[in-house]
Amino acid sequence: MRMLGEYIHERSDWPRFIWEVNTITGVLSAVRLRQGELLGKMKSYGLSSQWNATLKILTEETIKSSAIEGVILDPSSVRSSMARGLHLEEAGVQNERRSPAAVEAVVTMMLDATQNYESALTSERLFGWHNCLFPTGYSELRKIRVAAWRDDVMDVVSGNMGDEKIHFTAPTADRVKPEMEVFFKWFNSEEQPDPLLKAAIAHLWFVTIHPFDDGNGRITRAISELSLARSDNSNQRFYSMSSEILAGRKDYYRVLEETQKGTMDITKWLIWFLSCLDRSLDKSNLITDSALEKESFWRRLKIQGIGLNERQQKMIEKLLDGFEGKLTAEKWSKMTLCSHNTAINDISDLIGKNILIQNPEGGRSTSYRLANKEEKP
Numbered sequence: 001m002r003m004l005g006e007y008i009h010e011r012s013d014w015p016r017f018i019w020e021v022n023t024i025t026g027v028l029s030a031v032r033l034r035q036g037e038l039l040g041k042m043k044s045y046g047l048s049s050q051w052n053a054t055l056k057i058l059t060e061e062t063i064k065s066s067a068i069e070g071v072i073l074d075p076s077s078v079r080s081s082m083a084r085g086l087h088l089e090e091a092g093v094q095n096e097r098r099s100p101a102a103v104e105a106v107v108t109m110m111l112d113a114t115q116n117y118e119s120a121l122t123s124e125r126l127f128g129w130h131n132c133l134f135p136t137g138y139s140e141l142r143k144i145r146v147a148a149w150r151d152d153v154m155d156v157v158s159g160n161m162g163d164e165k166i167h168f169t170a171p172t173a174d175r176v177k178p179e180m181e182v183f184f185k186w187f188n189s190e191e192q193p194d195p196l197l198k199a200a201i202a203h204l205w206f207v208t209i210h211p212f213d214d215g216n217g218r219i220t221r222a223i224s225e226l227s228l229a230r231s232d233n234s235n236q237r238f239y240s241m242s243s244e245i246l247a248g249r250k251d252y253y254r255v256l257e258e259t260q261k262g263t264m265d266i267t268k269w270l271i272w273f274l275s276c277l278d279r280s281l282d283k284s285n286l287i288t289d290s291a292l293e294k295e296s297f298w299r300r301l302k303i304q305g306i307g308l309n310e311r312q313q314k315m316i317e318k319l320l321d322g323f324e325g326k327l328t329a330e331k332w333s334k335m336t337l338c339s340h341n342t343a344i345n346d347i348s349d350l351i352g353k354n355i356l357i358q359n360p361e362g363g364r365s366t367s368y369r370l371a372n373k374e375e376k377p
Contacts, residue, residue, distance in 0.1 A: 007260055009171050009208055015182070017201055019267040027274045028196060034281045035196075035232070038288075042238050045292065051088055052295040053288040054236045058082050062110045064242040065221045068249060073103055075321075081107040086115075105132035106218075113222040114237055117229035120188045123149075123180065126211075129222060133215040144213035149176040154210045167257050170210035179209045187223075195231030200273035201266070202227050208260055221245070228277075239284035244276045252276075294320045306353055311336040312346050316355065319370050326359070326367035 008014055042050055059079045066073050077099035085107055099107075109132040112125070119125070127147035134146045145151060154170040171179055183205055192198040207220040221242050229235060245252050251272070259269040297320060301308070308316065315332060325331075332343040347368055350356040359367045 007169065007208075008262060008264060009179075009260075011264060013264050015205060016264055017204075017266050018264050019270050020265070023267055024197075024270055024274075027271055027278075028194070031196060031274050031278045031281070034278060038238055038281055038284060039232060039234070042236070042288065049292050049295055050236050051086060053238055053292060055079070055082055055086055055088055056288065056290065056294075057237045057240050057284070058086075058110060058114065061221075061225065061237070061240040061242050062106060064240060064246045065110075065218050066106065068221075068242060068246050069217050071218075073106065074100075077103045078107060082111070085111045101135065105135055108132050109218075109222055110225065113226040114229050115235045117226050117235060121184055121223070121226065123184070126219065129219055130212055130215055133218060139214040142214075146213075149173070149180070149211050150213045152213075154213075156210070167253070168210075168260050170208070176209065176211045180211055183209065195227065196274065196277070197270065199224055199227035199231060199277075200270050203273065204256070204259060204266060204269055207256070238288055239277075239280045241277060241280050243283065244280045248276065290320075290322075301355075306355075308350075309346070311338060311342075312350060315346075316350075316370075327369065328367050 005011065042053060045053075059075065059082050062078050062082065063073050063075055081099040081104050109129045112129070131147045134144060137143060137146050151173045153173070155166050156168040156170075157164040157166050183202075186192070186205075187198075187202055192201060203220055203224045206223055207216060210216045212219065224241055225237070228239075228241070229237065255269060255272045259266055262268075297316075311332075314336060315327070318335075319327065329340060329343045329347060332338075332347060333340050336343070336346075338346075347356060351358065351368075354371055356368045357371045359369060361367065
């Protein structure tokens with residue numbers, strides 16, 4: 001039996017958040033500087049490069065946000081759907097069949113959050129996102145309320161049935177609608193002038209209300225993406241928060257639980273959020289550089305008039321994205337649904353075009369890799 005007032009949403013001063021300004025200032029300034037450096041770097045590239053990097057980041061964000069909740073999405077399906085949503089023509093996906101409906105719906109939510117970041121956040125908009133996550137009205141085998149606020153108790157628990165541990169109990173169902181009205185009024189106003197702090201507070205505030213039967217985490221992170229797009233004043237995305245949240249998931253839930261059971265002083269939460277954002281900005285260089293290298297690769301082939309068949313395009317895309325293990329003719333055959341001889345012919349053609357090279361091991365261990373930069377066409 002828990003005590004009344006255990007959670008911050010039960011306090012009389014909820015939701016008047018406070019924090020230690022002197023503690024936050026240094027961290028906030030450092031993150032703003034890194035954010036500005038990244039945006040400046042990306043703006044020095046052409047629009048095509050910027051949008052290809054955006055495609056890479058939004059694909060990453062969509063996949064990792066779902067993975068945090070244990071929902072595994074096929075990367076190639078997400079990427080194809082995202083490319084279509086951004087109206088980008090991508091090498092290797094032009095003739096690919098449409099992605100599964102579930103993937104298309106999740107991508108639609110992410111695109112609305114980031115591409116329409118200037119639009120007001122409303123209940124109707126969130127209901128649309130929620131419907132994207134649960135178009136059948138079911139969460140796995142459980143029937144849930146979709147595109148509507150929850151009407152029951154919401155406990156965040158872990159552990160096996162009969163031995164659950166309650167980490168957090170959200171506001172009662174009758175409070176959800178008025179709580180969300182207050183949240184919307186604040187979010188759509190200029191009440192909190194610093195956009196990065198606003199993103200951190202919005203994340204904590206929304207996930208504490210926990211207004212839906214399911215999908216609160218993914219919608220929380222979509223709201224964060226919308227907030228960060230506003231802070232960048234751009235619908236192009238060059239860093240992924242969810243990647244870092246997934247990497248430090250245990251720490252994320254620990255800090256969140258401690259904050260929700262604490263006082264209205266959310267300094268610790270703000271430090272965690274800003275530090276996570278700082279790491280995502282740092283890692284973004286690897287992601288964006290990879291996207292830019294990929295674009296440069298396909299552009300060189302186009303300029304030199306080097307054509308590839310669909311199987312070759314597909315496998316080169318996988319190699320550029322970081323193919324796990326060694327590429328063999330057998331793997332090529334299985335992944336492209338072609339014969340062994342066709343796979344050998346495809347690979348030999350790419351070697352002749354200086355796109356692939358054979359690794360030193362021969363015989364049954366024969367494998368291939370992308371040519372080094374100086375060996376590429």
